[in-house]
Amino acid sequence: MDNLKERLLNGEKRAAARLISIVENNEDVDQILLKDLYKNTGNAYIIGITGPPGAGKSTLTDKLVKSVRKTGASVGVIAIDPTSPFTGGAILGDRVRMSDLNTDDGVFIRSMGARGHLGGISEATGAAVDILDIFGCDYIFIETVGVGQSEVDIVKACDTTVLVSVPGLGDDIQAIKAGVMEIGDVFVINKADRDGAIKTKNEIAMMLELKEDRSWIPPVDMTIAANNEGIEGVLESIAKHKEYMLESGNGFKRRVENRKNSLMNLVKDRMTRVLLEKTTNGGMFEELAQKIVAKESDPYTATDLILGKLNLS
Amino acid sequence: MSKPIRVLVAKPGLDGHDRGAKVVARALRDAGMEVIYTGLRQTPEQIANAAIQEDVDCVACSILSGAHSTLLPRVKELLKEKGGDDILFIGGGVIPADDIPYLKEKGCAEVFTPGTPTTVTIDFIKANVKK
Numbered sequence: 395m396d397n398l399k400e401r402l403l404n405g406e407k408r409a410a411a412r413l414i415s416i417v418e419n420n421e422d423v424d425q426i427l428l429k430d431l432y433k434n435t436g437n438a439y440i441i442g443i444t445g446p447p448g449a450g451k452s453t454l455t456d457k458l459v460k461s462v463r464k465t466g467a468s469v470g471v472i473a474i475d476p477t478s479p480f481t482g483g484a485i486l487g488d489r490v491r492m493s494d495l496n497t498d499d500g501v502f503i504r505s506m507g508a509r510g511h512l513g514g515i516s517e518a519t520g521a522a523v524d525i526l527d528i529f530g531c532d533y534i535f536i537e538t539v540g541v542g543q544s545e546v547d548i549v550k551a552c553d554t555t556v557l558v559s560v561p562g563l564g565d566d567i568q569a570i571k572a573g574v575m576e577i578g579d580v581f582v583i584n585k586a587d588r589d590g591a592i593k594t595k596n597e598i599a600m601m602l603e604l605k606e607d608r609s610w611i612p613p614v615d616m617t618i619a620a621n622n623e624g625i626e627g628v629l630e631s632i633a634k635h636k637e638y639m640l641e642s643g644n645g646f647k648r649r650v651e652n653r654k655n656s657l658m659n660l661v662k663d664r665m666t667r668v669l670l671e672k673t674t675n676g677g678m679f680e681e682l683a684q685k686i687v688a689k690e691s692d693p694y695t696a697t698d699l700i701l702g703k704l705n706l707s
Numbered sequence: 708m709s710k711p712i713r714v715l716v717a718k719p720g721l722d723g724h725d726r727g728a729k730v731v732a733r734a735l736r737d738a739g740m741e742v743i744y745t746g747l748r749q750t751p752e753q754i755a756n757a758a759i760q761e762d763v764d765c766v767a768c769s770i771l772s773g774a775h776s777t778l779l780p781r782v783k784e785l786l787k788e789k790g791g792d793d794i795l796f797i798g799g800g801v802i803p804a805d806d807i808p809y810l811k812e813k814g815c816a817e818v819f820t821p822g823t824p825t826t827v828t829i830d831f832i833k834a835n836v837k838k
Contacts, residue, residue: 408790411762419710482711483736489757490746496753502760507711507741 399431402529407502410529414504417521428521431528438470438527438534441632442548444514444574445558447540450584452491454558454619454628455537459495461625462533468500470526470534474515477507484508488537502526513547514538517663520551520656541574549577550655553645554635556580556628559598561590575601578612580631586616586624610638665704672703712836713763717745717754719782722772727800727821731767734825735832751778755785758794764836765795767828775802780813787814795836799823 401409413427443451443458452473459469473488486505495501504522511517515538526534538548549555557578581602583595599614613631617624639645670676678700685691716732718725725747732742743761745754758766766786768779779798786794798810799819807818816835819828 408759408762411760415713415762477741478736478739481737481739483739484711484741485732485736486741486743487746489743493746493749493753496745496756497750503757504760505741505743509711 399427402431402525403434405530407529410502410525411504413525414506414518414522417525418506418509418516418518420518428524432524434528435524436527438523438531439554439636440523440527440534440536440552442536442538442552442555443558444538444541444545444548444555444577445582445584446542446560446563449540449558449560450617450619451537451540451558452488454556454582454584454617454625455488455535456492456495457619457622457625458629459492459501459535461629463498463500466500467532468530469502470523470529470531471495471501471503471537472506472519472522472526472534473503473537474506474508474519474539476539477509479510482509502529502531508539511547512545514541514545515547515551517659520659523551544573546574546577550652552652553639553648554579554632556582556632558582558584559594560585561588561594563594579610579635580628581612581614582617582624582628583614584617584619587618591616609642610635610644669700669704673700678703712740712765712832713743713761714740714765714767714832715743715745715754715758715761715763717749717757717766717768717782718747719749719751719754719768719770719778720772720774721748722770723747724771725769727771728769731769731799731825731828734829735767738829738833740832751781751785754782755789755791758786759789759791763794765797765832767832768796768798768800770798770800770802773801775800776806776809779810779815783814793837795832797828797831799828 398409398413402413443455445451455471459471462469475484475486475488477484484507486507488505489503492503495503506516508516519536523534536552555577581598583591595614595616602612605611615624615627615631617628673679682691682696686693686696714735716728718728732744735742745757768782770778783796795816796814797817798815802818802820810818817831
């Protein structure tokens, strides 16, 4: 284990890859390992790429990474795809669009299955980001599962959220709905050579004009990622947002907010594990559920009984 | 959740036929594995690098171009060089029976030719990955 630590700090890819598997599989060693290494995090800038399936997230990520690489900065990519709720299996296909990056020594790409997590990223995404940060990546891109309207977890895992949309997905009512449309710090209309691109851009820009907090109005960039068009514009927007976050102090606030969120998740995870152990691996739940159905108990009394096992209530 | 087996399904070299690879990928997915698919026309370097970064338990190369005796040993060699000698390495595709002993000698744990039921491949992977 110490060996893995050393190897990660030396920037060895196999060690980073192994450690990500360890946190992904929730192996018990993970927390001990990351306790020591945690002080080495915080150097990478984390960019979330989200949007509906087929919008071009992987293609855009590929082009953004290539462009960042020209500056000499090293890049990590974490790409998440859905896991089957039936078999636990997954097809992780984001690498298909990034195969040129496979031979670039300054790039580390990792595909992850969402593994039952519904917010657009996987439970272990945050820890995987920390590992790539310690490994030495200057920029880390997180590409989410293709999202619908309410998968907004990415915003709690990154510094700048890029929301990728495409023309023709809906009218201006879609643009003012709550949820995913609220989380973009930078908006990208990809496949901008398609009909309706300018209309989509205007609708989104108009929605953004109505923002209450006017200190940052997200820019709306147009790209044709497959042809490498508009990429520099997106990078400039990301850089501007980064600068804004630094100068306004919001960047620090957001990192605290994100850590608070992941702390809450860690505590919940561990409490769930302890609770399961103390309730005969859920056997107590089964027993109480039967009593509730038989009207011998009620859900609220049962909750008190279960939490009693944790000495919390 | 128990730890899923991770498999890299790769298409080395210059052949544009990936129906077989996709059928296998789908079958492995349905068997509860996480399948990382690389896409077409990959060099051995690209495949080995992806395998290391993805920390896979198995690399499965599908090849129909006839260049298997050159490309498969090269992938295995690179995996070894990059510290992935413990990764289960298998091949499949249109590969003449006469070539299989050579591929096995070069580190291919098994070679699955056309007509192999996907269950055979699944069982082989489950039985042979290092856990």
